[in-house]
Amino acid sequence: MDTQYQTEIQITLEPHYQTVIPRVFVELDNEQRSIILKDTETIAFNLVLDVGQHSLTVWFENKENSDSTTAVEIKDIKIQGLTLDRVKWAGNYRPIYPEPWATEQRQQGKMLPEVIPGGHYLGWLGTYTLDFTVPTFTWLHQIENLGWLYTD
Amino acid sequence: MPNKNIFCNVPWYQGHVYWDGTFGYCCVIHTADGHGYNVKSNTAKEWLQSHELKEFKQKLLGDEKLSPCDLCYREEDQGFISKRQNENLKSAIWPSEFDRSFNESYTRDKFLNIDPSTYKEWHLDSGNECNLACKMCNPYASSKIETMYKKWGMPTADTSKTLWMNHPNAKNFVKEICDNEQLKRVHIMGGEPLIQPNFKNILKQVSESRPDISFSFVSNSTKYDSDIARYLEKFASVDIELSLETVDSVNDYIRQGCQIENVLDVIDKWHQHKSEKFGIVIRPTPSILSVSRYVNLLQWAHDNKHIIRSVLLTDPYYLRISLLPEKYRAPIIKELTEWSNNIKVSTNEYVGTRDQHRWEASLKQECDSMITCLQQPVIPGAEKDLIAWLQRWDNEYKLNVVDYLPEFSDFFTEHGYTISN
Numbered sequence: 001m002d003t004q005y006q007t008e009i010q011i012t013l014e015p016h017y018q019t020v021i022p023r024v025f026v027e028l029d030n031e032q033r034s035i036i037l038k039d040t041e042t043i044a045f046n047l048v049l050d051v052g053q054h055s056l057t058v059w060f061e062n063k064e065n066s067d068s069t070t071a072v073e074i075k076d077i078k079i080q081g082l083t084l085d086r087v088k089w090a091g092n093y094r095p096i097y098p099e100p101w102a103t104e105q106r107q108q109g110k111m112l113p114e115v116i117p118g119g120h121y122l123g124w125l126g127t128y129t130l131d132f133t134v135p136t137f138t139w140l141h142q143i144e145n146l147g148w149l150y151t152d
Numbered sequence: 153m154p155n156k157n158i159f160c161n162v163p164w165y166q167g168h169v170y171w172d173g174t175f176g177y178c179c180v181i182h183t184a185d186g187h188g189y190n191v192k193s194n195t196a197k198e199w200l201q202s203h204e205l206k207e208f209k210q211k212l213l214g215d216e217k218l219s220p221c222d223l224c225y226r227e228e229d230q231g232f233i234s235k236r237q238n239e240n241l242k243s244a245i246w247p248s249e250f251d252r253s254f255n256e257s258y259t260r261d262k263f264l265n266i267d268p269s270t271y272k273e274w275h276l277d278s279g280n281e282c283n284l285a286c287k288m289c290n291p292y293a294s295s296k297i298e299t300m301y302k303k304w305g306m307p308t309a310d311t312s313k314t315l316w317m318n319h320p321n322a323k324n325f326v327k328e329i330c331d332n333e334q335l336k337r338v339h340i341m342g343g344e345p346l347i348q349p350n351f352k353n354i355l356k357q358v359s360e361s362r363p364d365i366s367f368s369f370v371s372n373s374t375k376y377d378s379d380i381a382r383y384l385e386k387f388a389s390v391d392i393e394l395s396l397e398t399v400d401s402v403n404d405y406i407r408q409g410c411q412i413e414n415v416l417d418v419i420d421k422w423h424q425h426k427s428e429k430f431g432i433v434i435r436p437t438p439s440i441l442s443v444s445r446y447v448n449l450l451q452w453a454h455d456n457k458h459i460i461r462s463v464l465l466t467d468p469y470y471l472r473i474s475l476l477p478e479k480y481r482a483p484i485i486k487e488l489t490e491w492s493n494n495i496k497v498s499t500n501e502y503v504g505t506r507d508q509h510r511w512e513a514s515l516k517q518e519c520d521s522m523i524t525c526l527q528q529p530v531i532p533g534a535e536k537d538l539i540a541w542l543q544r545w546d547n548e549y550k551l552n553v554v555d556y557l558p559e560f561s562d563f564f565t566e567h568g569y570t571i572s573n
Contacts, residue, residue, distance in 0.1 A: 001258055001260065001261065002255075002256075005255075005256055080249055080252050080253070081248070081249045081252070082246065082248065082249060135244070135256035135257075135258070136256070137244040137245070137246055137249070137252070137253040137256050137257070138244040138256070138257075138258065140244075140246070141241065141244045145507050145509075145510075146241055146507070147241075147242065147507075148242065148336060149242060149243070149244060149258075150161070150165055150242050150243050150258070150259050150272060151258040151259070152258070152259070152262075152334075
């Protein structure tokens with residue numbers, strides 16, 4: 001078995017806004033892209049990745065507290081040519097809630113989750129992170145729950 | 153790089169024993185090529201290291217299609233997911249991205265080096281003892297058909313007299329496969345395993361020595377046995393594959409000797425055991441005789457949250473769906489398309505056989521595969537053989553195909569179907 005694999009990952013992001021165009025920062029390991037998301041856009045990575053754990057992260061960077069419309073939606077994530085819904089659901093969204101709204105909510109006893117598993121609609125500032133492992137086809141098999149794998 | 157249309161991991165990981173004890177390459181391939189390796193006289197290890205098995209593996213790494221693998225090729229050509237494709241997924245080899253996924257498979261080198269190490273699964277044929285005479289079956293898998301072949305003067309082997317399960321060495325063989333720490337699954341086929349006395353003995357032996365594995369078997373859905381259910385509960389996981397063609401009397405016409413009410417009742421009894429570790433899969437073999445009722449089968453499965461995994465019929469050739477003329481296909485395609493459109497579940501995923509939570513996606517996938525199958529070109533030419541075969545059986549069982557499939561009555565009469573009863 002090899003120790004590194006050429007890995008293609010494409011993430012498609014859809015903006016939602018009225019006046020403020022969302023700005024995102026996308027990172028796969030150490031490769032970074034900064035994007036003004038005027039229209040739906042697909043960001044492609046084609047990297048040689050070591051066998052093991054990796055992360056794809058999307059930062060939603062420019063939402064103002066007064067802005068109730070601007071958001072970023074992760075439409076799909078294509079890995080090695082395969083687009084499977086469960087991939088985007090495998091990620092975690094960590095919102096940064098606006099103040100003082102967040103404190104008020106907590107004072108009223110409303111829980112604001114630190115992590116939203118599977119959350120792929122970024123309505124607040126924050127990050128979406130997809131942790132995955134290389135080789136990716138094996139990881140895809142696992143998240144699709146396709147049963148056991150022959151690994152030896 | 154192996155060929156994406158040829159490569160199959162089955163001979164590396166799955167051992168097969170045919171009804172007479174012959175070691176086989178795959179359960180889809182029903183005959184050996186005269187290699188002579190047999191559980192009555194050889195160990196599994198001897199078979200694994202045999203020249204014949206190595207040669208077969210070598211061919212699967214090549215570019216030429218293998219005639220014994222025709223069933224899988226036909227399933228793929230007609231839009232179904234074949235056993236080959238499903239099994240390759242266990243090595244994380246994806247049909248749509250074959251080259252890249254083969255290269256990334258943990259077991260790539262094992263394939264390329266024709267590794268002769270041990271199997272992780274065994275598929276064991278329990279023989280032909282069966283209480284049904286299904287029109288698409290053969291004497292090697294049904295004692296009822298064996299009897300009829302003899303009555304009709306047709307060539308057949310004395311299958312029931314040479315069953316490996318009745319041989320003194322059967323217990324040693326089962327012990328050998330259970331002693332293998334890497335064993336993950338034992339799968340029993342038939343005949344009808346639930347009427348084969350030694351099935352229970354083998355089940356007991358395996359459940360006592362290897363409760364940590366998965367156990368599965370096929371059944372014709374005519375028998376429920378609470379003793380067997382108790383043994384099954386001991387395993388880490390269980391899958392029962394239940395045969396069913398249609399949910400109406402056409403099932404009785406095809407699977408001669410059964411009654412649909414009883415069949416559905418038996419399926420319901422097995423269904424009561426369903427859990428995270430106890431799976432039920434409905435296994436039809438769609439043919440020209442059942443395709444017009446397929447939408448009802450899908451709806452019944454949907455109502456009961458069953459998974460369907462079809463094995464598209466290819467043998468005998470005269471029962472294939474491809475024989476059905478266009479004018480009969482159009483209304484079936486329309487019905488299936490409407491049904492599929494009403495299932496609002498994402499099919500942007502690959503549904504595995506055993507994920508009981510994804511029954512709805514599996515049914516949509518089955519429906520869409522059947523639509524694709526019906527959109528393939530008509531292959532006429534076997535009408536005479538079809539009619540002859542139906543008449544032969546219908547005279548014997550006092551049935552008339554027109555009573556069961558009036559929607560095809562013109563087709564049958566046009567090609568000369570007549571019945572005296």
